[in-house]
Amino acid sequence: MTINACVIGLSTIGLLHCENLIRIKKTKLAYVFDYNHKLRSKISKKFKCKTSNNFEKILKDKSIKLFIIASPTNTHEYYVKKLISHNKMIYCEKPILMNIRKLKPLIKQIKTKKIKFCVGLNRRFAKPYLKIKKIIQKRKISTIRIISRSANHNMKQSIRNGGLFMDKGIHFFDLACWFSSSKPIKILSIAKPLSAPEYLKNNDFSDAFVIIKFNNNITAEFMYSRKNKLGHHEKVEILGKNFSVNSDKYFNKKTYFSNFNIKIKDSYYKCLKNFIDTNKENFLLEGSNAQIICDAALKSAKIEKEIKLKF
Ligand SMILES: NC(=O)c1ccc[n+]([C@@H]2O[C@H](COP(=O)([O-])OP(=O)(O)OC[C@H]3O[C@@H](n4cnc5c(N)ncnc54)[C@H](O)[C@@H]3O)[C@@H](O)[C@H]2O)c1
Numbered sequence: 001m002t003i004n005a006c007v008i009g010l011s012t013i014g015l016l017h018c019e020n021l022i023r024i025k026k027t028k029l030a031y032v033f034d035y036n037h038k039l040r041s042k043i044s045k046k047f048k049c050k051t052s053n054n055f056e057k058i059l060k061d062k063s064i065k066l067f068i069i070a071s072p073t074n075t076h077e078y079y080v081k082k083l084i085s086h087n088k089m090i091y092c093e094k095p096i097l098m099n100i101r102k103l104k105p106l107i108k109q110i111k112t113k114k115i116k117f118c119v120g121l122n123r124r125f126a127k128p129y130l131k132i133k134k135i136i137q138k139r140k141i142s143t144i145r146i147i148s149r150s151a152n153h154n155m156k157q158s159i160r161n162g163g164l165f166m167d168k169g170i171h172f173f174d175l176a177c178w179f180s181s182s183k184p185i186k187i188l189s190i191a192k193p194l195s196a197p198e199y200l201k202n203n204d205f206s207d208a209f210v211i212i213k214f215n216n217n218i219t220a221e222f223m224y225s226r227k228n229k230l231g232h233h234e235k236v237e238i239l240g241k242n243f244s245v246n247s248d249k250y251f252n253k254k255t256y257f258s259n260f261n262i263k264i265k266d267s268y269y270k271c272l273k274n275f276i277d278t279n280k281e282n283f284l285l286e287g288s289n290a291q292i293i294c295d296a297a298l299k300s301a302k303i304e305k306e307i308k309l310k311f
Pocket of ligand 1: 009011013033039069070071073075094095120122161167
């Protein structure tokens with residue numbers, strides 16, 4: 001049976017989801033919604049689907065089963081709660097919400113109501129990272145090094161999406177948990193001395209260096225930056241005794257410095273398709289754990305001290 005869907009938030013990521021819903025045989029892009037009325041009517045025309053100026057109208061349409069939340073993170077909580085109350089299937093872009101204290105009660109509600117929920121941790125489906133995961137499966141690893149730097153980032157967008165750690169860091173904290181098959185026990189962030197004054201004035205960071213110690217003794221080092229001359233750069237290197245693996249080998253050279261929506265475009269499709277095909281909760285725990293790490297990274301950056309973590 002076809003799953004009728006609605007995409008909320010129609011910028012780069014929302015548009016990718018619209019295309020993917022059309023590409024997946026089991027789903028149909030039935031509605032699009034955005035606060036910007038010009039944008040929502042332009043996109044509904046482009047994809048030949050419906051739109052409305054009233055979200056409640058879409059919500060009450062019983063034929064719409066799946067909602068993809070791709071609006072800024074500071075709007076997620078509102079939509080997630082509305083959708084839970086109408087028992088809808090939810091694909092939520094990372095992170096789930098802004099306020100960590102509200103995370104556990106929300107997860108409990110999702111579980112109790114048996115809502116099919118997916119957190120968009122799409123990097124787990126990116127080819128270079130799948131390749132690395134396969135290579136390290138039977139090896140003992142000691143160190144994970146991750147770099148993520150982007151060019152021309154918009155500070156207001158970073159703030160709407162929860163800041164450096166929740167917006168950018170979350171994907172890479174999750175990758176490190178996945179690669180290490182473990183959970184962090186302590187974390188240290190150095191961000192204040194590295195960040196641009198305009199970010200600091202707005203309670204955000206533009207740059208950070210983060211170190212995590214995992215339960216199984218693996219160490220992960222992260223370097224995040226909102227500046228990069230050449231474009232978007234992300235790289236994972238994993239070291240073990242007499243062995244190392246580097247994601248550079250597996251990224252397409254032609255799109256190496258392109259934005260994530262180009263260089264790992266297919267991962268968004270695969271993440272959504274996996275959710276549709278498995279038809280059950282995907283990455284709810286992983287998304288929640290990654291968000292707890294983001295919060296600890298932020299606390300550590302603010303107080304400039306190591307933080308202990310317990311899961
Ligand atoms: N998975 C990934 O790789 C990835 C990459 C980038 C962003 N994201 C996530 O996607 C989400 C959107 O991020 P973005 O940077 O595209 O955001 P954005 O600030 O560009 O906004 C996205 C769209 O949402 C619309 N919008 C704003 N408020 C709205 C509201 N209350 N209701 C409906 N629409 C609203 C805007 O008009 C805009 O078109 C965030 O949660 C972000 O963390 C994920």
